[in-house]
Amino acid sequence: AQKITQTQPGMFVQEKEAVTLDCTYDTSDPSYGLFWYKQPSSGEMIFLIYQGSYDQQNATEGRYSLNFQKARKSANLVISASQLGDSAMYFCAMRGNTNAGKSTFGDGTTLTVKP
Amino acid sequence: DTGVSQNPRHKITKRGQNVTFRCDPISEHNRLYWYRQTLGQGPEFLTYFQNEAQLEKSRLLSDRFSAERPKGSFSTLEIQRTEQGDSAMYLCASSQRGGGYNEQFFGPGTRLTVL
Numbered sequence: 001a002q003k004i005t006q007t008q009p010g011m012f013v014q015e016k017e018a019v020t021l022d023c024t025y026d027t028s029d030p031s032y033g034l035f036w037y038k039q040p041s042s043g044e045m046i047f048l049i050y051q052g053s054y055d056q057q058n059a060t061e062g063r064y065s066l067n068f069q070k071a072r073k074s075a076n077l078v079i080s081a082s083q084l085g086d087s088a089m090y091f092c093a094m095r096g097n098t099n100a101g102k103s104t105f106g107d108g109t110t111l112t113v114k115p
Numbered sequence: 116d117t118g119v120s121q122n123p124r125h126k127i128t129k130r131g132q133n134v135t136f137r138c139d140p141i142s143e144h145n146r147l148y149w150y151r152q153t154l155g156q157g158p159e160f161l162t163y164f165q166n167e168a169q170l171e172k173s174r175l176l177s178d179r180f181s182a183e184r185p186k187g188s189f190s191t192l193e194i195q196r197t198e199q200g201d202s203a204m205y206l207c208a209s210s211q212r213g214g215g216y217n218e219q220f221f222g223p224g225t226r227l228t229v230l
Contacts, residue, residue: 004157037221043204045158045221091157095219102148102171103208103219105157 002027004092006106013082014114020067021077021090021109029096034075035103036066039089048090051075082113117141119222121207127228128197135193136225140209147190148219149182151175152204164190197229 003026013019025034036048051059051066059066067076075094079086093105120139128134140147145166150158161180162172166187176182179197184190194201204226208219 042223043226044223045206045208047218047220050218093157102160102163103150103158104160107155107157 002029002032002094002096002104004094004104004106006092006109008109009107010110010112012112012114013079015084016081018078018080019082019111021079021092021111023075023077023092023106025073025075025092025094027094027096032094032096034066034068035093035095036064036075036077037091037093037105038086039091039108041088045091049077079111084113084115087111087113119207119209119220121205121222121225123225124223125226125228127230129230130199131196133193133195134197134227135191136205136227138190138192138207138209138222140189140207141220144209144211144220145187146210147184148208148210149190149192150206150208152206152224153202158206161192194227197227199229202227202229 005024032053034051038046038048049059049061049064049066051068058068063080065078089108089110091105091108093103095103122137148163149161151161152158160173161176162182164184167184179195182192204224206224207222210219
């Protein structure tokens with residue numbers, strides 16, 4: 001079984017500052033992928049960043065980076081230089097290679113960027 | 116480049132009525148997933164198809180739910196005798212393959228309200 005835990009229901013950040021959204025996971029799969037999605041109020045899930053369990057380096061995509069600590073089973077998302085448009089719900093998710101690719105999601109963190 | 120589309124975007128129905136949702140995946144994607152998302156929670160896996168074969172169903176999918184993917188293209192999700200607890204966002208996603216990393220592209224979702 002897989003489980004994703006996001007312990008921060010809501011976070012606030014000042015515009016232009018960096019923010020870290022926490023995610024811990026549990027799985028028995030030896031190989032898996034970790035994902036972060038953004039869900040604005042419109043409801044669409046927008047893919048942000050991916051980290052493979054065997055990747056040696058932390059993933060980065062523009063202002064998004066993933067702080068992957070495999071031994072601690074954590075995959076925190078760091079957003080640098082926050083923008084007002086970053087205000088949304090953020091979900092951490094994982095997929096194992098032995099579970100047919102279905103995703104397990106956390107309950108999300110609502111990020112509010114203050115001007 | 117067309118993404119995943121879902122219709123209708125919103126559906127309001129009375130308890131006891133049947134509803135059907137449609138998902139059109141990205142054309143070359145052979146995997147199609149259905150998720151359900153209730154307010155304040157992350158999406159939960161319901162079922163998935165590889166081509167036209169429905170390979171897995173979650174225990175969340177009661178006997179009132181049925182999904183099809185004829186000809187391996189679009190998919191439909193039908194809920195019979197709707198209940199108020201069925202009120203949720205129903206998300207569809209598609210990918211080229213399964214496994215830990217194969218990016219799943221999500222549609223905009225169908226928001227169901229059961230009165």
